Amino acid sequence: MNIHEYQAKGLLRAFGVAVPEGQLATTPEEAEQAAKALGTSVVVVKAQVHAGGRGKAGGVKVVKSPADAKKAASDILGMTLHTPQTPPEGKLVRKVYVEAGSDIADELYLAILFDRSAEEFAIVASTEGGMEIEEVAAETPEKILTVHVEPNVGLQEYQVRKLGFGLGLSNDGVRKLLPFVRGLFDLYIAKDCSQVEINPLVVTEQGELLALDGKINFDDNALYRHPDIAELRDRDEEDERERAANEIDLAYVGLDGNIGCMVNGAGLAMATLDMIHYCGGTPANFLDAGGGADTEKVKQAFKLILCDENVEAILVNIFGGIVRCDLIAEGVVAAAADLGIRVPLVVRLQGTMAEEGRKILAESGLDITPAETLQEAGELAVAAAKGGAA
Amino acid sequence: MAILCDKDTRLIVQGMGRMGRFHANLSREYGTQVVGGVAPGKGGSEIEGTPIFDTVADAVKKTGADASVIFVPPPAAADAILEAANAGIRLAVCITEGIPVLDMARAKSALADSEMRLIGPNCPGVVTPEQCRIGIMPAQITRPGPVGVVSRSGTLTYEAVDQLSRLGIGQSSCLGIGGDPVIGTNFIDALALFEADPDTRAVVMIGEIGGSAEEEAAEFVQSNMTKPVVAFVAGQNAPAGKRMGHAGAIIAGGKGRASDKIAALEAAGVAVAESPAMIGRTLVVAAPELAA
Numbered sequence: 001m002n003i004h005e006y007q008a009k010g011l012l013r014a015f016g017v018a019v020p021e022g023q024l025a026t027t028p029e030e031a032e033q034a035a036k037a038l039g040t041s042v043v044v045v046k047a048q049v050h051a052g053g054r055g056k057a058g059g060v061k062v063v064k065s066p067a068d069a070k071k072a073a074s075d076i077l078g079m080t081l082h083t084p085q086t087p088p089e090g091k092l093v094r095k096v097y098v099e100a101g102s103d104i105a106d107e108l109y110l111a112i113l114f115d116r117s118a119e120e121f122a123i124v125a126s127t128e129g130g131m132e133i134e135e136v137a138a139e140t141p142e143k144i145l146t147v148h149v150e151p152n153v154g155l156q157e158y159q160v161r162k163l164g165f166g167l168g169l170s171n172d173g174v175r176k177l178l179p180f181v182r183g184l185f186d187l188y189i190a191k192d193c194s195q196v197e198i199n200p201l202v203v204t205e206q207g208e209l210l211a212l213d214g215k216i217n218f219d220d221n222a223l224y225r226h227p228d229i230a231e232l233r234d235r236d237e238e239d240e241r242e243r244a245a246n247e248i249d250l251a252y253v254g255l256d257g258n259i260g261c262m263v264n265g266a267g268l269a270m271a272t273l274d275m276i277h278y279c280g281g282t283p284a285n286f287l288d289a290g291g292g293a294d295t296e297k298v299k300q301a302f303k304l305i306l307c308d309e310n311v312e313a314i315l316v317n318i319f320g321g322i323v324r325c326d327l328i329a330e331g332v333v334a335a336a337a338d339l340g341i342r343v344p345l346v347v348r349l350q351g352t353m354a355e356e357g358r359k360i361l362a363e364s365g366l367d368i369t370p371a372e373t374l375q376e377a378g379e380l381a382v383a384a385a386k387g388g389a390a
Numbered sequence: 391m392a393i394l395c396d397k398d399t400r401l402i403v404q405g406m407g408r409m410g411r412f413h414a415n416l417s418r419e420y421g422t423q424v425v426g427g428v429a430p431g432k433g434g435s436e437i438e439g440t441p442i443f444d445t446v447a448d449a450v451k452k453t454g455a456d457a458s459v460i461f462v463p464p465p466a467a468a469d470a471i472l473e474a475a476n477a478g479i480r481l482a483v484c485i486t487e488g489i490p491v492l493d494m495a496r497a498k499s500a501l502a503d504s505e506m507r508l509i510g511p512n513c514p515g516v517v518t519p520e521q522c523r524i525g526i527m528p529a530q531i532t533r534p535g536p537v538g539v540v541s542r543s544g545t546l547t548y549e550a551v552d553q554l555s556r557l558g559i560g561q562s563s564c565l566g567i568g569g570d571p572v573i574g575t576n577f578i579d580a581l582a583l584f585e586a587d588p589d590t591r592a593v594v595m596i597g598e599i600g601g602s603a604e605e606e607a608a609e610f611v612q613s614n615m616t617k618p619v620v621a622f623v624a625g626q627n628a629p630a631g632k633r634m635g636h637a638g639a640i641i642a643g644g645k646g647r648a649s650d651k652i653a654a655l656e657a658a659g660v661a662v663a664e665s666p667a668m669i670g671r672t673l674v675v676a677a678p679e680l681a682a
């Protein structure tokens with residue numbers, strides 16, 4: 001799960017990590033008030049959307065008076081932001097964060113994440129703050145410093161010193177980095193984060209360390225023990241269909257093709273997308289109905305797939321292990337009866353109770369194209385979608 | 391032979407809820423020795439013919455169990471894994487999906503000094519055809535033979551096994567290692583087991599996007615495997631930044647793409663199936679003597 005910058009800064013502050021003063025605003029008037037309240041000569045008005053690259057896209061403005069803050073907020077609020085990280089349709093800006101300007105002497109990069117290969121936490125730092133870290137890693141890997149933190153040992157001070165001196169900080173800077181990284185690490189562990197990224201981490205003219213931007217992601221599997229974090233979820237930032245799927249416990253990812261997919265199991269669902277591409281088609285979605293797929297869930301899944309107006313054919317690919325194909329078949333029949341499926345339907349059932357399932361479909365009188373193998377399922381679905389388009 | 395489990399394996403079930411009971415019964419019907427269940431507070435009772443114990447230690451002492459399958463819900467799953475290790479279990483297979491990364495990172499680190507092998511979590515388990523079923527796989531699609539199957543996915547494992555069986559090629563053991571970021575047994579561990587198993591003559595490895603386990607496996611194949619390995623990598627058309635069902639299946643920061651994994655595997659001499667429908671046929675091409 002992602003949260004907004006202003007929420008991330010609230011968490012950072014709570015864990016003792018220095019961040020600039022700031023206030024959230026949803027109207028230009030609020031932004032003006034916020035700038036007045038901050039009382040600094042420079043304020044920054046920042047679009048709050050779940051995407052990086054806001055500055056280049058015009059979502060961040062540096063201004064010198066409350067009146068200009070109002071003007072900047074009125075420009076940014078309601079705009080659709082297009083950055084490399086936003087979906088193709090862009091992201092509507094609904095709120096801005098008005099923040100005190102900082103005297104920047106130097107910009108650094110600092111992040112904590114989980115290194116899957118090492119199976120340890122990694123703290124990554126670089127002197128190249130404010131840049132895309134992937135680019136820095138690709139072009140100047142020597143400018144990336146990494147220390148690994150063993151999960152049962154936790155952060156040690158020597159690790160922070162190693163980073164601090166490696167970054168070329170002064171003795172005083174290294175001393176200040178200790179509580180800064182300690183706070184970040186405590187936050188990372190206490191709230192089950194999957195990533196905490198401070199880019200840039202600035203050294204001010206006065207030699208203080210400040211988190212100028214903050215991006216925090218959380219481990220979805222751990223949200224059950226962090227109701228405070230779960231509350232930070234901003235439904236407006238999520239894809240409508242992915243959100244609906246999430247609510248009925250289906251894994252769904254919208255894609256831009258025309259063949260709707262319903263599959264059980266994440267691996268087979270990914271492979272089904274690959275199969276469709278291999279056969280010359282394009283999938284409209286990834287959908288893993290999961291191990292608990294039954295009649296009701298199948299119906300819900302169909303509803304979701306049919307919400308997508310681009311869908312011209314649907315491929316159901318079930319390999320029953322825990323899932324029973326007869327229950328899936330009943331779901332398909334029920335969905336067809338209730339929803340009136342308007343597009344060709346190709347169904348492949350294999351594994352547990354597959355015979356029974358195929359029989360249910362054959363006897364339903366519905367216009368369903370059965371498929372035996374994965375290859376055949378892919379070919380039939382692609383042909384059906386092309387037929388629909390003609 | 392085979393790997394991990396056989397007809398002598400003595401299995402207990404940790405977490406005797408609906409799923410645990412259901413699959414305990416299926417495993418027993420398949421011929422697996424299911425010798426007990428663990429449900430704290432219910433020790434001394436019986437659930438559907440399975441004797442129940444309060445602790446894993448108790449179950450091990452009284453039944454001689456050497457393997458455990460874990461169906462405990464996510465908040466208590468890491469604890470269940472560590473309890474199994476503490477009780478001297480040799481093989482623990484954790485089916486549970488949704489365990490926080492932090493819990494698994496700590497548990498995995500704590501297991502470093504343990505003798506226990508962990509499979510999973512978030513995995514379908516392991517089947518040695520006609521001998522032993524641990525987990526949730528539909529064992530009826532397997533048949534005994536010379537090919538080891540290892541996969542990060544559940545249903546895609548079934549797909550691969552089904553393709554092999556339809557071509558008349560049986561399996562030594564079929565193993566799902568799980569779709570989470572932290573898993574007990576990775577591709578390299580599984581490949582090493584298959585390499586050492588005299589009954590295995592070739593290996594099918596099914597990877598997916600996310601992480602770098604396939605790249606690491608490719609290196610291992612190149613320097614350590616004498617047996618032919620064929621592979622498929624799912625998610626060749628997955629968009630970046632989206633979690634594709636499995637917690638670990640995500641292309642993040644330009645890393646974990648299927649194309650990189652396929653390139654690494656091919657460079658290591660692994661034949662990679664072009665489409666998921668060609669996994670079986672790719673094996674036949676790589677090891678024609680097995681199809682006879």
